[in-house]
Amino acid sequence: MPTITIEGPPIDVKKKRELVKKVTGIAVNIYKIEHITVLIKENPPENVGVDGQLLLDRKKLAKQKG
Amino acid sequence: MPTITIEGPPIDVKKKRELVKKVTGIAVNIYKIEHITVLIKENPPENVGVDGQLLLDRKKLAKQKG
Amino acid sequence: MPTITIEGPPIDVKKKRELVKKVTGIAVNIYKIEHITVLIKENPPENVGVDGQLLLDRKKLAKQKG
Amino acid sequence: MPTITIEGPPIDVKKKRELVKKVTGIAVNIYKIEHITVLIKENPPENVGVDGQLLLDRKKLAKQKG
Amino acid sequence: MPTITIEGPPIDVKKKRELVKKVTGIAVNIYKIEHITVLIKENPPENVGVDGQLLLDRKKLAKQKG
Amino acid sequence: MPTITIEGPPIDVKKKRELVKKVTGIAVNIYKIEHITVLIKENPPENVGVDGQLLLDRKKLAKQKG
Numbered sequence: 001m002p003t004i005t006i007e008g009p010p011i012d013v014k015k016k017r018e019l020v021k022k023v024t025g026i027a028v029n030i031y032k033i034e035h036i037t038v039l040i041k042e043n044p045p046e047n048v049g050v051d052g053q054l055l056l057d058r059k060k061l062a063k064q065k066g
Numbered sequence: 067m068p069t070i071t072i073e074g075p076p077i078d079v080k081k082k083r084e085l086v087k088k089v090t091g092i093a094v095n096i097y098k099i100e101h102i103t104v105l106i107k108e109n110p111p112e113n114v115g116v117d118g119q120l121l122l123d124r125k126k127l128a129k130q131k132g
Numbered sequence: 133m134p135t136i137t138i139e140g141p142p143i144d145v146k147k148k149r150e151l152v153k154k155v156t157g158i159a160v161n162i163y164k165i166e167h168i169t170v171l172i173k174e175n176p177p178e179n180v181g182v183d184g185q186l187l188l189d190r191k192k193l194a195k196q197k198g
Numbered sequence: 199m200p201t202i203t204i205e206g207p208p209i210d211v212k213k214k215r216e217l218v219k220k221v222t223g224i225a226v227n228i229y230k231i232e233h234i235t236v237l238i239k240e241n242p243p244e245n246v247g248v249d250g251q252l253l254l255d256r257k258k259l260a261k262q263k264g
Numbered sequence: 265m266p267t268i269t270i271e272g273p274p275i276d277v278k279k280k281r282e283l284v285k286k287v288t289g290i291a292v293n294i295y296k297i298e299h300i301t302v303l304i305k306e307n308p309p310e311n312v313g314v315d316g317q318l319l320l321d322r323k324k325l326a327k328q329k330g
Numbered sequence: 331m332p333t334i335t336i337e338g339p340p341i342d343v344k345k346k347r348e349l350v351k352k353v354t355g356i357a358v359n360i361y362k363i364e365h366i367t368v369l370i371k372e373n374p375p376e377n378v379g380v381d382g383q384l385l386l387d388r389k390k391l392a393k394q395k396g
């Protein structure tokens with residue numbers, strides 16, 4: 001502990017590496033505790049709803065409008 | 067916020083769409099807050115235990131009895 | 133399972149009762165599974181950050197602008 | 199990691215101590231990893247819904263019947 | 265409820281079966297409640313950070329040193 | 331989304347403000363998404379187990395040794 005869980009869209013390994021490094025650095029500074037675990041959760045756009053709509057559908061709509 | 071996480075078995079996109087729409091509608095009514103995020107988590111039957119038994123094994127047993 | 137976790141601000145018991153009843157109804161319809169658990173998590177405004185700012189501070193600012 | 203989160207009703211410290219000790223022992227055996235974190239979350243009966251009903255209300259009903 | 269979520273690395277079905285059985289046994293003893301749900305979450309090494317470093321990178325480093 | 335949940339010990343409001351601001355800044359940079367929610371969860375030392383022991387007991391032992 002602390003354990004930090006990040007629920008977001010899929011990202012590449014490079015970004016995961018940066019995310020873990022930077023978020024851990026902040027947490028160590030604030031909590032003054034060394035052992036930080038970070039869990040990155042990647043959610044496909046058909047499994048996330050924002051304001052009542054799947055991200056999948058919002059993206060399709062955005063493309064059609066685009 | 068609010069953020070609603072639903073841990074269940076796999077479902078198809080049509081059901082996800084309906085789930086997100088309806089659950090968000092209720093949450094908006096009760097919390098009087100617009101920005102609702104819903105995360106649908108799909109768990110394979112070998113990763114869920116109910117009453118000490120994997121869902122995977124319960125299904126097999128049910129079939130044998132069936 | 134399914135287990136539904138709702139992270140939101142504090143609400144009164146009447147709203148909790150309504151929230152649990154309605155969200156469960158939807159989940160039963162979609163998943164065709166009877167045993168639904170709902171966990172309502174109440175977060176004080178100083179423990180929630182939106183767009184980089186504590187809800188506590190956003191509320192104070194909104195009042196000042198009021 | 200592993201991190202184990204237990205969502206349940208309130209329990210006393212003695213039970214928490216036993217829960218943490220025993221669950222960690224099992225996890226170490228299975229995962230062959232030493233660093234196990236256990237988070238015990240205590241949920242008041244008005245924040246938990248089972249089959250569409252708050253635990254708070256189920257308990258009241260059970261008492262009336264009892 | 266109780267619902268127990270275990271965030272760890274991938275494991276095989278045999279271990280999942282054992283994990284669910286044993287953890288449930290303990291929880292039933294301590295909570296004196298029958299209905300226990302266990303969710304096993306498997307995290308790939310590129311999605312977990314420990315002490316600021318992805319597990320993926322720690323494993324590579326360990327191999328090089330090995 | 332993204333939603334970031336931080337499970338740690340209790341901290342004061344000043345630290346919460348800093349934590350939310352900095353973690354959100356990093357997440358915006360990496361995900362290129364504006365709407366970030368951060369949930370800070372404060373766990374009392376009797377509800378957290380590390381390596382099979384409650385934090386409560388580890389602190390007591392450390393004091394006795396200290």
